Amino acid sequence: MKVFITGASSGLGAALANEFATRGACLGLVARRREALDAIEAALPGSHHKYVVDVTDKDALIGAAQAFDSAVDGADIVIANAGISIGVKTEFYEDLDQFAKVINTNVLAMATTFHPFIAGMKARGRGTLVGIASVAGVRGLPGSDAYCASKAAVIVYCESLRVEMAKYGVRVVTISPGFIRTEMTNQNPYRMPFLMNVDAFAERAADAIVAGVPYRTIPWQMGCITTLLRWMPRWIFDRLMANRKQKPRAVETA
Numbered sequence: 230m231k232v233f234i235t236g237a238s239s240g241l242g243a244a245l246a247n248e249f250a251t252r253g254a255c256l257g258l259v260a261r262r263r264e265a266l267d268a269i270e271a272a273l274p275g276s277h278h279k280y281v282v283d284v285t286d287k288d289a290l291i292g293a294a295q296a297f298d299s300a301v302d303g304a305d306i307v308i309a310n311a312g313i314s315i316g317v318k319t320e321f322y323e324d325l326d327q328f329a330k331v332i333n334t335n336v337l338a339m340a341t342t343f344h345p346f347i348a349g350m351k352a353r354g355r356g357t358l359v360g361i362a363s364v365a366g367v368r369g370l371p372g373s374d375a376y377c378a379s380k381a382a383v384i385v386y387c388e389s390l391r392v393e394m395a396k397y398g399v400r401v402v403t404i405s406p407g408f409i410r411t412e413m414t415n416q417n418p419y420r421m422p423f424l425m426n427v428d429a430f431a432e433r434a435a436d437a438i439v440a441g442v443p444y445r446t447i448p449w450q451m452g453c454i455t456t457l458l459r460w461m462p463r464w465i466f467d468r469l470m471a472n473r474k475q476k477p478r479a480v481e482t483a
């Protein structure tokens with residue numbers, strides 16, 4: 230198995246790298262922090278490829294993807310996992326740049342990650358593209374304007390691509406994590422129901438990816454909650470969310 234993973238220097242990406250390496254995969258690992266990536270790779274069984282790249286640098290990411298694809302003679306699985314979560318409020322001028330950063334990293338870079346692999350996968354008639362979404366993409370949460378918008382876009386984008394790719398034998402898997410214990414969730418000021426250990430998440434996500442499941446929420450309990458939220462009338466949702474604690478804005482954490 231040959232697996233390309235963005236955002237592999239910590240959290241979900243590092244745990245997925247460990248899970249797939251343990252299953253015997255050869256990996257292409259992407260992130261900006263060289264030392265963190267080196268440390269992750271050094272602890273993995275097997276031999277792998279590392280690319281110190283910012284996923285919002287389109288040409289650099291495509292270059293890394295092409296280098297991995299030719300080094301391994303065609304990737305089997307591509308996981309677009311790199312992502313950021315920052316509190317963003319539309320009313321503040323300085324938050325507009327943060328909004329763009331979130332969309333560039335979480336949405337546009339996902340398309341850039343998949344793009345270089347599609348022609349090869351179509352020619353081979355197989356391959357799996359994986360988008361890491363979020364339960365935050367199901368309803369809009371106050372103070373998370375950009376993050377929720379980005380993850381809603383990921384969910385619908387992956388659906389478009391799934392149907393588009395199906396006739397070529399290329400599968401598109403959307404993984405929607407609930408709350409997983411990582412650097413990203415460490416600072417969250419609100420309650421995180423069913424908070425999950427990252428290695429348990431990675432094992433379940435890898436099973437869903439290998440099986441080619443179209444859409445999977447992990448843990449399953451958050452799947453039930455998001456189904457409930459999705460169909461909840463707006464007036465109940467608005468009341469429930471009115472006093473929810475909000476993620477700090479970038480300027481508040483600087």
Ligand SMILES: NC(=O)c1ccc[n+]([C@@H]2O[C@H](COP(=O)([O-])OP(=O)(O)OC[C@H]3O[C@@H](n4cnc5c(N)ncnc54)[C@H](OP(=O)(O)O)[C@@H]3O)[C@@H](O)[C@H]2O)c1
Binds near residue numbers: 263283363
């Ligand atoms: N943790 C959760 O509860 C949760 C829930 C739902 C969805 N998710 C999603 O899961 C994904 C991973 O999140 P996480 O919790 O594992 O967060 P994390 O620990 O903060 O990891 C984020 C990863 O993305 C990489 N990254 C961020 N911006 C990048 C950029 N411009 N270029 C290259 N790499 C970049 C980071 O690497 P460098 O900093 O080294 O570049 C890091 O490896 C994200 O898409 C997130 O939205 C997480």
